[in-house]
Amino acid sequence: MNDTIRSIATIMKDLDNILLFPHINMDGDALGSCTALCLALRQLGKHAYVMINEPVPKNLDFLECGCTTDDDSVLSDVQLSLMVDCNGMNRIAGRENAWNRGRLKGCIDHHATKAKEIRYDFSRIEPKSAAAGEIAYNIIRAMGAEITLDIANCIFAAITTDTGNFQHSNTTSRSHEIAGHLYKIEGFNSKVISALIYDRRSKEAIKLESEVIAGLDFYAGGKLAVGKVTQKLLKENGCTMDEADGIIQKIMSIEGVEGGCLFKETEQNVRASLRGRTYANMAKAASVFGGGGHVLAAGCTFTDMDLEQAEKALIPVLIETVSSPENK
Amino acid sequence: MNDTIRSIATIMKDLDNILLFPHINMDGDALGSCTALCLALRQLGKHAYVMINEPVPKNLDFLECGCTTDDDSVLSDVQLSLMVDCNGMNRIAGRENAWNRGRLKGCIDHHATKAKEIRYDFSRIEPKSAAAGEIAYNIIRAMGAEITLDIANCIFAAITTDTGNFQHSNTTSRSHEIAGHLYKIEGFNSKVISALIYDRRSKEAIKLESEVIAGLDFYAGGKLAVGKVTQKLLKENGCTMDEADGIIQKIMSIEGVEGGCLFKETEQNVRASLRGRTYANMAKAASVFGGGGHVLAAGCTFTDMDLEQAEKALIPVLIETVSSPENK
Numbered sequence: 001m002n003d004t005i006r007s008i009a010t011i012m013k014d015l016d017n018i019l020l021f022p023h024i025n026m027d028g029d030a031l032g033s034c035t036a037l038c039l040a041l042r043q044l045g046k047h048a049y050v051m052i053n054e055p056v057p058k059n060l061d062f063l064e065c066g067c068t069t070d071d072d073s074v075l076s077d078v079q080l081s082l083m084v085d086c087n088g089m090n091r092i093a094g095r096e097n098a099w100n101r102g103r104l105k106g107c108i109d110h111h112a113t114k115a116k117e118i119r120y121d122f123s124r125i126e127p128k129s130a131a132a133g134e135i136a137y138n139i140i141r142a143m144g145a146e147i148t149l150d151i152a153n154c155i156f157a158a159i160t161t162d163t164g165n166f167q168h169s170n171t172t173s174r175s176h177e178i179a180g181h182l183y184k185i186e187g188f189n190s191k192v193i194s195a196l197i198y199d200r201r202s203k204e205a206i207k208l209e210s211e212v213i214a215g216l217d218f219y220a221g222g223k224l225a226v227g228k229v230t231q232k233l234l235k236e237n238g239c240t241m242d243e244a245d246g247i248i249q250k251i252m253s254i255e256g257v258e259g260g261c262l263f264k265e266t267e268q269n270v271r272a273s274l275r276g277r278t279y280a281n282m283a284k285a286a287s288v289f290g291g292g293g294h295v296l297a298a299g300c301t302f303t304d305m306d307l308e309q310a311e312k313a314l315i316p317v318l319i320e321t322v323s324s325p326e327n328k
Numbered sequence: 329m330n331d332t333i334r335s336i337a338t339i340m341k342d343l344d345n346i347l348l349f350p351h352i353n354m355d356g357d358a359l360g361s362c363t364a365l366c367l368a369l370r371q372l373g374k375h376a377y378v379m380i381n382e383p384v385p386k387n388l389d390f391l392e393c394g395c396t397t398d399d400d401s402v403l404s405d406v407q408l409s410l411m412v413d414c415n416g417m418n419r420i421a422g423r424e425n426a427w428n429r430g431r432l433k434g435c436i437d438h439h440a441t442k443a444k445e446i447r448y449d450f451s452r453i454e455p456k457s458a459a460a461g462e463i464a465y466n467i468i469r470a471m472g473a474e475i476t477l478d479i480a481n482c483i484f485a486a487i488t489t490d491t492g493n494f495q496h497s498n499t500t501s502r503s504h505e506i507a508g509h510l511y512k513i514e515g516f517n518s519k520v521i522s523a524l525i526y527d528r529r530s531k532e533a534i535k536l537e538s539e540v541i542a543g544l545d546f547y548a549g550g551k552l553a554v555g556k557v558t559q560k561l562l563k564e565n566g567c568t569m570d571e572a573d574g575i576i577q578k579i580m581s582i583e584g585v586e587g588g589c590l591f592k593e594t595e596q597n598v599r600a601s602l603r604g605r606t607y608a609n610m611a612k613a614a615s616v617f618g619g620g621g622h623v624l625a626a627g628c629t630f631t632d633m634d635l636e637q638a639e640k641a642l643i644p645v646l647i648e649t650v651s652s653p654e655n656k
Contacts, residue, residue, distance in 0.1 A: 171511070200583040
């Protein structure tokens with residue numbers, strides 16, 4: 001049962017020391033929502049931090065706003081640990097100690113599955129919200145905090161990244177209504193934020209993308225496109241894996257491609273990012289290998305196979321997935 | 329002096345035969361706005377056509393909606409010729425005969441410069457509108473027409489293409505408010521429209537882009553990036569020049585690039601598309617060679633030089649442009 005925005009705002013306004021938890025592999029929505037909430041709480045005189053245990057991705061560095069810490073002993077008496085844009089201990093792996101310090105546990109998220117292992121004192125899960133940033137925005141407003149330029153930037157980053165710049169089908173009237181409000185904040189300029197997020201790709205990353213695209217393999221009459229980011233390719237271009245972000249979207253922009261797969265060969269394992277265009281159920285395909293996600297955006301990890309073995313295992317499943325329109 | 333939306337709607341509701349004119353090299357805003365207006369006028373029982381004299385770009389084919397014609401004798405008594413998203417005879421080149429048939433002449437546009445050679449019976453120029461589609465939307469509402477799914481799709485296409493998917497600094501609260509309304513139309517799905525516009529690139533076009541990017545030259549310590557789409561590259565990849573759309577945006581996404589230039593070698597001439605990130609005045613640079621445009625998005629055409637000569641002429645000007653922050 002969802003708690004109301006108003007009741008969550010009321011609880012949070014009563015607390016002084018709060019830790020916010022974005023999910024592992026933080027993205028613009030997870031970090032932007034956490035930082036927006038953190039800045040609003042501080043504005044209201046509270047102590048708040050965004051607890052992380054991995055580096056902030058370079059293109060999201062402007063969302064840090066002095067809010068993040070990896071010190072799990074920060075604050076002397078943590079009254080609330082709040083998961084944001086996630087739900088479940090595996091989504092905050094490595095930060096269990098900090099999480100457990102919160103006397104209250106809360107969760108705001110827009111992913112449908114609710115973790116069973118946690119007894120939240122309050123939670124709000126809105127699967128129809130395009131971004132956790134929409135929920136964060138409403139809580140900030142309900143707490144009576146001012147939407148400052150920094151908060152506006154964080155909320156815009158959260159919503160624009162999770163909606164694919166207002167293009168994906170998760171976008172709603174409300175996503176646009178909230179964005180419309182942000183433009184009324186003095187100094188707000190979407191282009192500035194957008195350029196920080198999207199237009200700081202290194203020459204090397206751009207070249208890496210070009211090479212992955214040039215090396216695409218097509219199957220099922222062009223319905224399935226498969227790319228590979230190998231360790232070799234990363235080393236040759238002097239790139240790290242996070243610089244491969246965006247390649248899967250590129251693959252999906254090719255006419256006729258119903259399913260896209262990007263293999264990422266890390267030093268520990270092989271990951272596959274999977275995307276469907278219209279009917280291909282990629283969550284189902286990923287689940288064959290213990291992965292999951294949304295129907296049109298899913299992923300799985302191969303821990304006991306090398307890249308070649310992972311390809312041999314996954315590609316036939318994907319060919320079947322894109323070849324069966326009834327596979328919805 | 330701008331006429332009001334209401335007075336324009338009143339005039340148009342009184343007329344039966346209307347021709348709508350998008351600008352040459354039509355884009356999503358020009359065609360989407362025209363078609364939306366055309367569909368609304370037909371819904372109100374009028375005869376209306378979108379007058380064109382060039383093919384509709386492939387990625388915008390869904391905006392045609394049975395509205396376009398290249399028959400300049402269409403309709404027996406044209407009561408109104410309306411320019412949409414443009415302003416000036418040179419912007420409807422080749423369609424002068426059809427234009428002159430309208431007993432009344434009108435214009436709705438969001439480009440600041442007003443043509444002096446035309447005496448419009450009514451006009452509305454809103455330089456602060458992100459897209460002509462916003463003006464078209466308001467006129468359609470003011471005429472009392474229903475926003476059907478087709479009209480919603482056209483308006484969304486108009487706004488999303490002209491705002492760079494709600495990222496450019498021309499985007500306003502109103503852009504989002506109008507988009508927010510469109511999501512309330514039964515069946516509206518931004519992803520469907522977005523995929524039609526952006527996700528139908530051919531394998532060949534994607535490969536062409538990869539090769540242009542791989543061949544970029546950098547100057548001025550990485551502040552200037554220059555790419556070339558040559559006839560040779562087009563032929564090798566089996567592409568036409570319109571498939572090079574989007575490459576300049578890619579160039580501008582590279583960190584540190586303040587100015588981008590994409591040479592396009594056509595069979596008749598050499599064109600240069602110029603973009604600035606923050607301070608580089610590309611309109612000024614283009615004007616040296618008789619071109620023009622906006623400060624951060626301009627272009628020029630070389631009719632008496634080959635590609636190599638055009639490079640030798642333009643690149644030094646661009647190096648100076650990106651090297652002088654005071655060049656604003």
